[in-house]
Amino acid sequence: MGLFDFVSNIGKKLFSKQEEASEAVTKHIAEDNPGVENVSVTVEDGVAKIQGNAVSAEALEKAILMAGNIEGINSVNVDSVTVTNGEALASDDQFYVIQKGDTLWKIAEKAYGSGAKYTAIVAANKEVIKDADKIFPGQKIRIPKSL
Template sequence: MSLFDFASNLGKKLFGSDEDPAEEIQKHIESDNPGVDGLKVTVADGIATVSGSAKDQAAYEKAILMAGNVQGIQEVKADALHLEDKTAANVEYYTIESGDSLWAIAQKHLGNGNDYTKIFEANKEVIKDPDLIYPGQKIRIPLEK
């Protein structure tokens, strides 16, 4: 599963049948704006399209993850999300599985469970509480260069 693909039946429930999905996802991203100016979100047939200007790779990825980790979204398109600073960060993406904890993920991917705080900090807009992650949620794992 790439950064842009998500499980539509999993994720945070942000909107009901009487609410505008695009408006609710846009509010969700703006509430903890990871660094995107001129944010605009549209949704059609389970596909969220995100546009604007992301200050760096982390902001770009977090906006995509925040939109995609929403129930009902199966894909995020970000062709119109401009990346200002194109300095590449060394990250990988991980989809939370049942029974996972940030500690276990850090142990597996970073070699030390105590480094769960690095994963939390790299996802603070995506994960509100390090103890409240859910299966299907996609996160960034920062890797050492």
């Protein structure tokens, strides 16, 4: 499945010491679990390696974004995750990196032709967008292809 790159110096700060990282990231995903059973994360040199069984490709994508949008994580490796229903991960065009000046309204206008559809983006990213007014440059999110 592979390795997904992120910007390591942005995002939610969950740990200050490397030795706290694995437990902190595992707990973060487990608290708002998008559908990854037996989830565990090992963090080494900025790479978060997720292990477990995802119920769907969408659940795995959400776990990837949850881990990758944490300060100090520059890559997420999912080679040790199985997707129970056999779905493949979506192509990169479903992921979007927020740019300076972006709003969810503007992103929805580009993706769907209507800014009012930003709620679909929020719903698809509820694990990483807790407040629609608090997104930041470098944050990576999912853009659902169909509504």
